[in-house]
Structures are given as structure tokens and as C-alpha cells.
Amino acid sequence: MAGILDSVNQRTQLVGQNRLELLLFKLNGRQRFGINVFKVKEVLQCPKLTALPQRNPVIKGVANIRGQTISVIDISKAMGGRPIEQVDNSFVIISEYNRSVQGFLVNSVERIINVNWESILPPPKGAGRSNYMTAVTEIDGELVEILDVEKILDEINPVNSTVKKELMDEVSELTRVTQKPILISDDSSVARRQIQKTIESLGFEVIVTENGRQALNKLKELAELGPIQDQLSMVISDVEMPEMDGYTLTAEIRNNAALKNLHVILHTSLSGVFNKALIEKVGANDFIAKFHPDELASAVKSAL
Incomplete structure (x- = not known):
């Protein structure tokens, strides 16, 4: 012990x-x-x-x-x-x-x-x-x-997933121009529901996956239909997931010629100890700690 x-x-x-x-x-x-x-x-x-x-x-x-x-x-x-x-x-x-x-x-x-x-x-x-x-x-x-x-x-203590109205209006203005879906990946059913509710409230369709392996397979499938930027707005991924974690998913995206320009936000409950150098090393565009709907919405707005 x-x-x-x-x-x-x-x-x-x-x-x-x-x-x-x-x-x-x-x-x-x-x-x-x-x-x-x-x-x-x-x-x-x-x-x-x-x-x-x-x-x-x-x-x-x-x-x-x-x-x-x-x-x-x-x-x-x-x-x-x-x-x-x-x-x-x-x-x-x-x-x-x-x-x-x-x-x-x-x-x-x-x-x-x-x-x-x-x-x-x-x-x-x-x-x-x-x-x-x-x-x-x-x-x-x-x-x-x-x-x-x-x-x-x-x-025990339900999380509020409602975005502040002013911020929602700002993002909604951008959504009228950018109608492409957002892919989210998270192994927690509760986290997926929270993120999906927030993203849909901003006017986006959501593609949901449960781990990095599923997300990567879906991204490759979409890339076969045409340029990935025409299929998706961005990827929002958890870090901890079975089969393939979010860091590895991000690195795989950056190493794939058809996917490398995707905007990737890592969204994780590792709030107190995340490694900035590692985020940069794997090539993620942004990192936000779970779960605050306004911060998630702001990260989406910045990406757009």
C-alpha cells in the first residue's frame, strides 16, 4: 500500500x-x-x-x-x-x-x-x-x-449544458454560413449527451462516436466522399477512450494527408494536469477542460 x-x-x-x-x-x-x-x-x-x-x-x-x-x-x-x-x-x-x-x-x-x-x-x-x-x-x-x-x-450533481444566449446567438450567426456537422468522440454516455446537447443548441448536426478508433474509421469513411473540409466543421474528442485515446487519434489525423487539416479540439476531464507540450506535439488546435458549455461554445466559435 x-x-x-x-x-x-x-x-x-x-x-x-x-x-x-x-x-x-x-x-x-x-x-x-x-x-x-x-x-x-x-x-x-x-x-x-x-x-x-x-x-x-x-x-x-x-x-x-x-x-x-x-x-x-x-x-x-x-x-x-x-x-x-x-x-x-x-x-x-x-x-x-x-x-x-x-x-x-x-x-x-x-x-x-x-x-x-x-x-x-x-x-x-x-x-x-x-x-x-x-x-x-x-x-x-x-x-x-x-x-x-x-x-x-x-x-449526484447534474451538469448544466445550456449555452449563454448572447454566445449562442453569436455562434448561430456563423452556423448559417457553416452548416457542416461536428464529429464528437467520447466514451462516457453522459459526456456524449452533454456535448451533443450543447453543440446541437448552436445549430450544428452531430456525428457521435464512442472512442478514437470509431472516430478515425468514420473520418476515413467521410474522406472517401470528398475533401474532409467539405464534410465536417471540426472534431471534438475526449482524451481517455478505449482502443484509441484522443492524443493518438489527433496524431493519426495529422499523419493522414486526407485528414490533416481538420480542426481538432481535445475536451477532457483531465482538468488539473494536462500537458500543453503534449497537446502541441500531437497537433491539437485547442484544449478545454470538461464541462462548461460556454467554454465549449467559445472554442467552436474560435474554430469557425
């Missing part, structure tokens, strides 16, 4: 190589879950929690951690499972998603593993829409579920 606690903040060098490191943990039972280490700020023994009146029932309480008050979420209960009862023997994963810091209460933390995004696969088709997975992978002969944290957080 000490090794995990000491190394969590030093494991960012694999981003941009279509690789990631997963922190494995368990809730109630034998099933293992994973979270990208790049989003983890710290792992610690569960501190003393203070219960708040009228709090969301999946929030176990709040804790003061290094001078910051942080909500601690029982993710087992948030996903419809049994709550974690033995808080004193549990751990909290402090993470940053979508510009906010929160703690996830887990029963145990195991180890960090290094995997290739190509071995991270979309959830099985039979999993249904109510599942909380963005992806799965196999470790030691067992299936590891990678959680859709954005979905969990949105159910």
Missing part, C-alpha cells in the same frame, strides 16, 4: 503513448474496478468523516484533507450496490474530474497496472444503458471494470 500511496502523483509519463496506468480497487466483493492514475491526486486511509444534513444519500460525509473540504462518495451505493459499512478500514481515492475534487470511498486498493489503450475495450453490448462502465479490460484472467465516473458525478 505504501508504494501505491507514494507513487500515484508520479505516474503521468505514459500519457500520449496510447497507454495508461490503472489504479485497481475493490468495493464490496471480489470484482475489481479501475480508475486512471492520471486523475488520482492521492490515496489515503479513510479519515474522520462529518455527516451533513440533507446531503445526497450516496455522499458518506465530508473530510478536511490538506486544508480542503472534500465530499466522500460511496461509489458502491452510487452504482446501486451495498454501501460500504466499515469506513474505518476503508480507503479514499482523491481524484479530480471536471474541475472538481472529490473522494471515492473504496473497500481496498490493490496496485497500479500499466496497460495499452488497445487492450481497453468498450463495455459488452449486453451490459445495458444503466451500467456504470466506460470500458473493460482483462487482468490476471479476470475482468476489470473501468468506471464511468462522469455518469456517477452527474447523477
Whole structure:
């Protein structure tokens, strides 16, 4: 455990190589879950929690951690499972998603593993829409579920996806001239819905893909119909996605003669730790942290 606690903040060098490191943990039972280490700020023994009146029932309480008050979420209960009862023997994963810091209460933390995004696969088709997975992978002969944290957080505190009217009007003026669709790629069903609602409110049609591999295949398919600039306005892509991440997707676009002039916006929940040099290296035009509809709309306006 000490090794995990000491190394969590030093494991960012694999981003941009279509690789990631997963922190494995368990809730109630034998099933293992994973979270990208790049989003983890710290792992610690569960501190003393203070219960708040009228709090969301999946929030176990709040804790003061290094001078910051942080909500601690029982993710087992948030996903419809049994709550974690033995808080004193549990751990909290402090993470940053979508510009906010929160703690996830887990029963145990195991180890960090290094995997290739190509071995991270979309959830099985039979999993249904109510599942909380963005992806799965196999470790030691067992299936590891990678959680859709954005979905969990949105159910606790829904995100507003409405664009400010003045900005919407400004972009709509440009949309009358540029009617070409925007391709979006994101592995989170909640994030796709948020982005799609925002982009459609600006007057654009949207082509939706669920990972970088799907997006690249769709782009190549569109390019066969004619110049890609005649088919699309731009690409808005998440960074973390199964099979092919957003950095690799961007690099593939820049290395393809038929696609290289596409405007690419990387739109990710890696809000606190993104690497500007890496964004420039792979050739993305812009980077914005999830999720603020006005900032997304402004990025679209700038691209147009």
C-alpha cells in the first residue's frame, strides 16, 4: 500500500503513448474496478468523516484533507450496490474530474497496472444503458471494470449544458454560413449527451462516436466522399477512450494527408494536469477542460 500511496502523483509519463496506468480497487466483493492514475491526486486511509444534513444519500460525509473540504462518495451505493459499512478500514481515492475534487470511498486498493489503450475495450453490448462502465479490460484472467465516473458525478450533481444566449446567438450567426456537422468522440454516455446537447443548441448536426478508433474509421469513411473540409466543421474528442485515446487519434489525423487539416479540439476531464507540450506535439488546435458549455461554445466559435 505504501508504494501505491507514494507513487500515484508520479505516474503521468505514459500519457500520449496510447497507454495508461490503472489504479485497481475493490468495493464490496471480489470484482475489481479501475480508475486512471492520471486523475488520482492521492490515496489515503479513510479519515474522520462529518455527516451533513440533507446531503445526497450516496455522499458518506465530508473530510478536511490538506486544508480542503472534500465530499466522500460511496461509489458502491452510487452504482446501486451495498454501501460500504466499515469506513474505518476503508480507503479514499482523491481524484479530480471536471474541475472538481472529490473522494471515492473504496473497500481496498490493490496496485497500479500499466496497460495499452488497445487492450481497453468498450463495455459488452449486453451490459445495458444503466451500467456504470466506460470500458473493460482483462487482468490476471479476470475482468476489470473501468468506471464511468462522469455518469456517477452527474447523477449526484447534474451538469448544466445550456449555452449563454448572447454566445449562442453569436455562434448561430456563423452556423448559417457553416452548416457542416461536428464529429464528437467520447466514451462516457453522459459526456456524449452533454456535448451533443450543447453543440446541437448552436445549430450544428452531430456525428457521435464512442472512442478514437470509431472516430478515425468514420473520418476515413467521410474522406472517401470528398475533401474532409467539405464534410465536417471540426472534431471534438475526449482524451481517455478505449482502443484509441484522443492524443493518438489527433496524431493519426495529422499523419493522414486526407485528414490533416481538420480542426481538432481535445475536451477532457483531465482538468488539473494536462500537458500543453503534449497537446502541441500531437497537433491539437485547442484544449478545454470538461464541462462548461460556454467554454465549449467559445472554442467552436474560435474554430469557425
